[in-house]
Amino acid sequence: MFRPEIKVLDCTIRDGGLCNDHKFSHDFVRRVFQALKNAGVDYMEIGYKSSKDQFSPDKFGPWKFCDDKDIEQVAEDCSLKISVMGDVGRFSPADVKPRSESLVNTYRIACYIKDVDKALKLTEELKAKGYETFINIMAISHALEPELDEALSQIENAKYVDGIYIVDSFGYLYSEQIHYLSEKYISTCKSKKVGIHTHNNLQLAFSNTIEGIIKGVNYLDGTIYGMGRGAGNCTTELLLSFLKNPKFNLRPILDIISSDFIDMMAKYRWGYQIPYMITGSLNKHPRSAIAVMDSKNWKNFTEFYEARIAEEDLV
Amino acid sequence: MFRPEIKVLDCTIRDGGLCNDHKFSHDFVRRVFQALKNAGVDYMEIGYKSSKDQFSPDKFGPWKFCDDKDIEQVAEDCSLKISVMGDVGRFSPADVKPRSESLVNTYRIACYIKDVDKALKLTEELKAKGYETFINIMAISHALEPELDEALSQIENAKYVDGIYIVDSFGYLYSEQIHYLSEKYISTCKSKKVGIHTHNNLQLAFSNTIEGIIKGVNYLDGTIYGMGRGAGNCTTELLLSFLKNPKFNLRPILDIISSDFIDMMAKYRWGYQIPYMITGSLNKHPRSAIAVMDSKNWKNFTEFYEARIAEEDLV
Structure with missing residues (x-):
């Protein structure tokens, strides 16, 4: 499947960080960065922005906070864009530097559907600082239809939001539901980028991502070897092997799975259980x-x- | 998804036997039989029919040969039908008792598409002995279209064949290809039962089975915890949780996964690799x-x- 608009966002360090309280070493995150860059991946989501008033740096590793000084130790300014996720209510945009002073390109705001107004406010402030902005409405399989319709209309009308994600937090959806949601998001949010983030509880993360692609979704989340909370995610290696864009190179992903992820999976036990x-x-x-x-x-x-x-x- | 015509065929002992040269103990196979029966599964494929002239009983376990005396030690005559697979060229129907003298209900003949004529001959002889007959055309992702069209027409015209299976031996296909093949099989073999057997190389075994169901395929292969050669199969537990027919009960499958399949998977290492x-x-x-x-x-x-x-x- 080749469309030039398709972008792959690898969120191994962000979603995978939920397996180990975000305690990846700088050396490891640097090697993931290099692997993703060499593989031609478009975005690397490197962690969460979180308030240190709410979460203790004694308990959580650096990728729970994504201080610019940490990012600067592992990443460089290149074609691979850096993304950071912020949960509504868990961080303040006042702690975010202007885009010109940071390696971060993109903020993705995660919220439940009841908090879309708060997410909109955050994206407005982050856009004013120069960032690309997405809203990820979590747990969409629990959203009531009128609320979703209203939220999507609001997002479509907010010029400071660049994109919106379909997020199957519980790994519950299957193809017919993905088709329905993809059509709804794309037809309502005509001027926005539309992405998909899936979980593998029912071994449907990759297939649901494909079904999103078939319906026109262009922003695709993956994680290396599927690392992520619980059952984990659509794997980046499956995505790259499926997409026909010659810019993608599977080998750096295979290498880092071999050197790191096989052992990490035995330790953290994400995947089909x-x-x-x-x-x-x-x-x-x-x-x-x-x-x-x-x-x-x-x-x-x-x-x-x-x-x-x-x-x-x-x- | 509920259609009364939908049948689940569990082939754990048959396809899973490729992991251990078919050396399951009688006690274990008996417990799998009981679990499947209590779960409301329709068919249990218990192994291969193979010629002892070609394969040594010293090297292979009993489920490579499926002698009736072995089957009688593990199964009983009940609502759970017993199926046996025979590979073209690897067994003689002369070694098969009449249906009235066997607990076996169904023979599935596996062949590559070039050998469909041989499969038809075998099914004719097995039908004459009283068995339900299927032809499983293996490795369909390598079949050339004119050969497939001819094979399906021949099968449709053979009144001694009850059904035909779409078999993705290499785990290569994805939804659009499953849709295409399902429509072709169903529209050509109008009078036959149509089934699907998938492999999980790309984590698409379950999703492809769902796509077959959506297109009208009614015979669904699964294996407990996905046990099968290489990446394994669509899992029986996912199938039963997806299908809405109240006759299915997930608990006996969960119990036997807990007691047996977790440890077996650590030993035989089927699954996504x-x-x-x-x-x-x-x-x-x-x-x-x-x-x-x-x-x-x-x-x-x-x-x-x-x-x-x-x-x-x-x-």
């Missing part, structure tokens, strides 16, 4: 699955399933 | 990937990739 499959199939937040995967009881799948079903008892 | 991804993305047989995964060199992904690319040099 039955508890993540269960929360995905039930359209639930993966937090209960992540908790059980960290317990000695992780293999008691039926007990976990019964507990999730019990939460749904009609009352 | 970069060498299988590479052969899948290049539309190649997985044999080179299986070989490298059994070697100490398995993590040298770029070397493996370069070797596969080199095989494709224009000459």
Whole structure:
């Protein structure tokens, strides 16, 4: 699939950082940067912008905060654009330098649909500082239709927003739903870039990304070897092997999977696991699955399933 | 997705047997049978019919041969139908008892497209013995269109064939290709049951099965926890969680994954691995990937990739 408008955003360090409290070493992040650059990837999302009043640097690694001095140690000014994610309510744009003083190119604001107005305010301030801006509406499989329609209209009318993402936080959606949402986002947000971010609870992250592409979505999130919270994400290596653009080169990604990600996966255990499959199939937040995967009881799948079903008892 | 015509065929013991030379214990196969029966699965494919002149019982376990006496030790006559696969040229229907003397209900004949005439002859003999018959045309991503059209017409005209399977042996296809093949099989083989068997090289086994369902395919192959050669298959647990038919019960499958399949996967290492991804993305047989995964060199992904690319040099 080749369209010149298609861009790949690798968010290994950002979404993968949810596996290790963002404690990647600078050396490792530098090597990921080089691998992505050499692979022809368009964006690297390097972490979160977070307020140190809310999160302690003693508990979280540097990629929870993305200070410019840390980014400068691992990245360089080149064709690979640097993106940072900010959660609504978790950071202040007052802590963000002007674009001219930072290696960061893009801010993606993550919010639940009820907080779209707050996200719009943040993107306005970040655009005034010179950044490209996206709004990522999380957990879209829980959004009510009238709220989504209103949010998309607001975003379309906000000239300081460059793009909008379809985000399947719970890994619940399948192709027909991706088709529906892609058509809705693209037809409502005609002047915006539209992207997709998927999770692999049901082994549908890559296929759902393809279905977004087929419907015209041009901004594609991936992570190396699928590293990400819980079941993880669409893999960057599958995306690059699928896209026909000759600018992409798979080899640097294969090399860093070999040198780093095989061992990291054995340690952090992201990927297809039955508890993540269960929360995905039930359209639930993966937090209960992540908790059980960290317990000695992780293999008691039926007990976990019964507990999730019990939460749904009609009352 | 609920259609009463939809049937799930679990081929864990058959396709999974390619991981261990079919050396499952009778006790284990009996427990898989019970789990599938309690889960409401329609068919259990229990192994291959193979000639002992060609394959030694010293080297292969019982499920390479599927003698009726072995099947009788693990299965019973009930709503769960027993299926056996026979490869063209690897067994003789003379070794097959009449249906009335066997617990087997169904024979699936696997062949490459060049051998469809041989498959038709075998199905004719098996139908005369009383069995339900399917033809599984393997490696469909290598089939030339005129050959496929001719084969499907022949199958449609053979009244002793009950069904035909779309088989993505190399795990190469994605949704648009599954749509195309599903429409072709269903429109050509109007009087036949049409099924789909997928491999997970590109993490598309489940999604491609869904795309087959959307286009009207009713016979769905799965394996427990995806166990199968190389990257493995569409998982039975994902299929049952997706299908809305209330006859399906996920719990027995979750239980046996917990008790057996987690440990077996650590031993046999089926599933998403970069060498299988590479052969899948290049539309190649997985044999080179299986070989490298059994070697100490398995993590040298770029070397493996370069070797596969080199095989494709224009000459």
